[in-house]
Amino acid sequence: MHLVRPLRLVRVLGAVTAAVLLGTIGLAPRANADDGWAQEPVASSEASGQACARLMFVGVRGSGEDPGYGRTITEIRDRIGAMTDIEDDVRQVWLDYPAVALSDFTTDQLEDLLFSSDDASEGYRASVLSGVDELQRLLADEGGRCPSEKVLLVGYSQGAEVVTRTLSVDPLGDRLLGAVLAGNPAHFEGQHVTEDDSTSSESAYGMTAALEYLRTSGVSAGSTRDAQVQGMIAALFAMYDGDVDATDMAGALAENHLDLDDSLTSRVHSVCMAGDMICDAVPTLTRILSSQTTFDQERERARPLHSNYSSVMPLTMNWLEAALKRLALEPEPSPTPSPGGGTTGWWIWVVAGGGVLLVVAGAAIVSHRRGRPAKPGKTAVDDGDASASETHQP
Template sequence: MSVSRLLGRLARLCAAVVVLALLPLGAAPAAHAVDFYPVDAQPWAKGLPLFCNTNFVIGVRGSGENSPESPAYPGLDHMGDRAGAYLRQAQIAGLDTSSTDFYPLPYEAAAFNFDNLTSWTGDSRWVKSRNTGVIQLVQVVQEMASRCPDTRIGLMGYSQGANVVHNAIDLLTPAERARIGAVLLIADPHSPAGTTSYTVRTGYRTGTTDKESQGGVLGPRLLPADIAGRSLDFCIIGDLTCDPMGSASLELGAEIHTSYQACCGQTDYRVSLGSWFARQMRGISGPPPAPTWNPGRHCGLTVVPPNDAAGRAVEWACREVSLNTWYTWGGGHGPTPGPTYGFVDTSDPERSKNDPYRRGFDCSGFVRYAWAKAVGYDLMGQRTAAQESQLPATQRFTAAQGTAPLLPGDLVFWGSPISHVAIYLGDGKIVEARESDTHLMVSQFAGHDNYAGAVRLAHSGTGGGSATHSTWGDSVNVRASASLTDPVVTTLSGPSAINVQCQKHAETVTAEGYSNDAWAYLPDLGGWISNIYVQGAAWLDGVPACDGSSGGSGRFQTWATGVNVRPLPSRAGTPVATFSAPMSVAVQCQKHAETVSAEGYTNDAWAYLPDYRGWVSNIYVQGPDWLPGVPACDGNTGSGNGRFSTWGSGVNTRQRPTVSAPLGPVFAGPTQVTISCQQHAETVTAEGVTNDAWSYLPDHQAWISNIFLQGPAWLDGVPPCGGNGTSTGNSGFTMWGSGVQVRQDASTSTAAVHTFAGPATVRVLCQDRGQSVTAEGVTNSAWSYLPDYGGWISNIFLQGPAWLDNVPACASRRPGDPPNVV
């Protein structure tokens, strides 16, 4: 994206934020976290019907559609031009006045202007109007649900009114939401991004969905799942309120926002959505009038996928094309699927000279990422194109068969030996990471020579498995049941990433001197594999027993309230569960990891809770620091903060970060390791690549050259070791303060990925605008991305000006993903 285009989009977003006052309510993860302003003497009670009817429909006006001097009275005429237009069609479609009472919420619906925006702390008239409307709407629903238990309630809101409806729904209990028959949101500032089961997107001029919304100006947010099936969210692409980033200009975005009573193209959405609302209120459920799913829309093609998994792989691949993601040699081969910095390709040093500074993918890393997003786990792992051609497949196609049997989502390969892979789209088109100094692209299948064949992956991603694991060994059989005598479903030709749903004890298997009676069920392959061929403990950590038992080694009692269960034994992860009160929990195993202090005690032991698939600090478990009778998790006593994989065979570790130091453990083959930190030290060369970074392995109390770790030269998200690490890339900056947190995105509401105990020198990749932060009497909305920690820090904690000198702005990014650079 060009700088001018980026600045234009940022300006539109900033203006849209100003239009709707991006305040704490918008930033909060749920409306429950908001402190609402007091409501005056229940003005809503004056207009409620005296008698109960079959239906009670509440219309909530948009900003300025009625002034406070002309309060709303019962009837469609007082619901504003937009909400009233859709509900009038609902009335024509069957919600006549004999069966339905129409009630306009009598809140202010304050018009937006700069006089109404007196501060950014919630004091504006617009924000008070919105918050008061939320409380009023909750009170109306609760009153009618109590007064008329058999009446079906309908909710409809436009713009500020949609904001009111959305936030009120979040505050209602499930029992109260069960009384709602239909919800229609028009231009919701919390409109969800992408395509969901209840969204309707359309083009302003055409009436067709040629692209999708990136979400509302107050942040995309889904409705509660129990109401989504009775709801519709309608957004015209480019609306300054529900899709500000899709707007071509401020003027057009504002024009679109006021056009809902008469749009779009040849389709009268007032009729179609009003009719849907009426049918839903009458108890006639049915699918919303949503467009047909086209996973190839970001590639500019119509793609008809053979199944959901293939379609999702195509969709994720095409999204990266639309983001102008770079090809980068070696990109996409980090510990987890996703774009990474690349390397200089020694066979093409000129074209690849910028690859170490660009986040992106090579061909196999790109395919790995798309299919990982499609099935929900790392299906391919660290594989080259040639190795990906050997993945488990339902069908394999030879070069002689050409493109005739291929379907979208199939992997297609070129070279002898195989050196390139792409995803087939249909109609002779592919999507690929082609070569250095180009973006990901859609190409002609015939544009490559030496076609080698294709595979249709066996993995459908529909199993709902609970964990991702890897096998070892060659020609490993997956069987119809947990026995060596049962038929073979498929054979894994080499080490493979697998999705494990559950495990059980069955026939004992012996291999390489080990015996094990545990078997794992692989839902994507429809069969069983002996755990002896799965990397990990004999009984896999975090995988439930197939009979529903927890597999835990004992039950213990937690204490205190608000205790978090984390995905890893570290406080940096987003909680997978929070105990609001003391709980009885099953503990499977324990390990030493991050030190935690609470109530005057300090402990570095963590317990794994299989029922929650997460970790809790032993400091919150009643008993001694190291729980009696609970085994160590694989004997792992490390304190590292990340899991990575080595590659190669006979890999040495050292007692110091130099090849002349005494040996530590030697890894016979690829091994998963825990890394606590990294630093620059002695330069090592292997396989034509040179690197001076070394990582410390706390489980082995040894060092390993990063050249033998899968991922970039300087590992993403791993901090430097003490003060010994040196900065690379952009010049270092000094961070001040203690307990400063690095966040997953440019907002204090996102998860912390690292905490600085005190001042430190950090490397900054780029900077962007995010949530305003106040510290020491200073406020700043600029945030910087720290590539060594994989997260964001407010510039208020970096020494220098509010907007750092000589640091580029970040280009397109998604929450939680590393940014590109302008």
């Protein structure tokens, strides 16, 4: 197999990442359809203005899609909305983050990804990290305001990576009803997810997971650029052959917050179609690097797969339907907290209780004074006796 020169690896991977890494395969978003949920979707920055609900649905769009859910998340949301029995007790939130398109991704930015442990100052990585920050803020703020509320997260493409990195840091515990990851670039073998609908092999690695592992392998291969490139090539073909050291892979991806706690396995459902160069990237990278095909050919081949996730997850939808039915049978959540914190109306009970105590105390004092003998030279009326006052006629 003929390999490209080491320096060409950077250029080829740059070309692949520029138009492949989640940015240019998706289709244009469409307007949200009627899904039966009473509350309209709002940006995450406006979620605090919504009333708390039994379920908060959060959709995270893919690269280059306009603000809102984007086409794939909208279609998944519509299917979920049609199966829920709690239509009036669901609120919808779309994550307000850049979701940057990668059509202008540069070789310099790729080198930042492959040869530096520092975060890129702009571009795809910065977009993902911005999304993670916003999703973490949303979940923390709304969890404090609505502690009884369950959360359902759905991420597509770049959005799936945002959800993955967020759950890697905070699994949410019992608050998480579930998460759906469609075409996840952070996908890798042993990620502690359920993959009932995936058709990719167990050893499929998404574009982000592959690049992060390549970067780590390059760093460990040596201090010179040539040594690092050779290390990356060796790591790429090890992934292709399924010979990756599981410990090395787990360590590299845990360091980059792509791993998930095993407690999430049954609640995080990932769908990756075989041949989708976003979540199953290694075959694509290998074919391009060995000059068997071109990027344009790979992009056209993958387009129908990557843009069709809303219709290829029947088992995931069955699981979601069962989870929503269980949620509908649960007792009503506790009262909605007030904007200032605490349970709405608690101060009313405190004031009312205080008033009752004052009335009781006053009655006791009057009763005590009625029973006392009057002081010499003073009548009961002079002493403020209420009953004597009542017998006086004008």
